[in-house]
Amino acid sequence: MLTCPDPPPVTVIVDPGDDLVHTRAALAAHDPPAGRITVHPTPGTDSTLALAHDVLAALGKPVPVAGYRGHDTGPAWALAAAWILATGTTHLLLLRAHFLTQPRLDALLLLRRRTGLRLTLVVHTSRLPAGVDRILSGVRHHFADATALLPAADGPSAADCPLPRPLANRWIALPALTTLLAFDEPTRPCRCSAPLAPDRDFFPPVISQPTQTEVARRLHRATAHPHLAAELATAVFTAASTTQLRTAHVHDLGPAAATADARDSS
Incomplete structure (x- = not known):
């Protein structure tokens, strides 16, 4: 330790x-x-x-x-x-x-x-x-x-009181999560992949600033398990699947942990 x-x-x-x-x-x-x-x-x-x-x-x-x-x-x-x-x-x-x-x-x-x-x-x-x-x-x-x-x-003071959050207590649809747990069969790994541009460069999901802020707040309060919180956060902002996330290791993180390399297990 x-x-x-x-x-x-x-x-x-x-x-x-x-x-x-x-x-x-x-x-x-x-x-x-x-x-x-x-x-x-x-x-x-x-x-x-x-x-x-x-x-x-x-x-x-x-x-x-x-x-x-x-x-x-x-x-x-x-x-x-x-x-x-x-x-x-x-x-x-x-x-x-x-x-x-x-x-x-x-x-x-x-x-x-x-x-x-x-x-x-x-x-x-x-x-x-x-x-x-x-x-x-x-x-x-x-x-x-x-x-x-x-x-x-x-x-x-009245100025210190936070303004109401526009997305609070509402469902937020995040297309990026459609790849997270898309299994063909219960025993088979996910075969989906993050979206790719025609030139094979990855384009991360576009999420508005208010949605980013509210998603980050909900992820922060959703679980006490750091590993699960990190997996969900990465999936939200990269559209990576569970299979891809499981291939990532600490040494795959970029500077300041702002990027991470992942690969298909196949």
């Missing part, structure tokens, strides 16, 4: 008064497109898996994650790490950190080492609980006052 050799020190914000102003400021700091997420853990549980799901939910992913054993925490944390790296998330702020158990804090610190996150823990007590203090004693960390790092957040 790859880890960041020297992740940034953990920041511990002390908020002994559990001030609503500071909590609102922490929640207002949540801005995934800017690389910052705020996690408000599910109350009433010390489940490590629940905390992983809280992180995935903060990243905009649907939870719980299907396809894994119910008590296996590893896949959920691995998915969280994959999405943090894929989306360029750099900061994770966790509220109610004084309730962290050792397994949950260990999982967060491992996520920090995997991704290089700037981890901020907000403790709503006058001092760290003994268990949290003991674990952090072996980790680079520093303390900060809530007033300095979590100033009062202004309420949203």
Whole structure:
């Protein structure tokens, strides 16, 4: 498993008064497109898996994650790490950190080492609980006052409210996906191919900007599985079939992963 050799020190914000102003400021700091997420853990549980799901939910992913054993925490944390790296998330702020158990804090610190996150823990007590203090004693960390790092957040203005999306809650017909799962027989591979121009150069599907934006948003929120999300996104914007997508490997990606080489399995 790859880890960041020297992740940034953990920041511990002390908020002994559990001030609503500071909590609102922490929640207002949540801005995934800017690389910052705020996690408000599910109350009433010390489940490590629940905390992983809280992180995935903060990243905009649907939870719980299907396809894994119910008590296996590893896949959920691995998915969280994959999405943090894929989306360029750099900061994770966790509220109610004084309730962290050792397994949950260990999982967060491992996520920090995997991704290089700037981890901020907000403790709503006058001092760290003994268990949290003991674990952090072996980790680079520093303390900060809530007033300095979590100033009062202004309420949203009318100008900050997002405009309604024209394609929200509507079906979107994407001709490119007609090649994705077009099987001749259940046991035979797809024989379809992406559209080719007369000169054999590939022309990618033409998708309007509003449709691109809405499709990207739906793909982002549709699945917590990075592999499936990548396959769907590639199919939408290239019209590649399942068979072609399965031939692509990491070394087939172009600069900045903007292009990918695929070939027919035959």
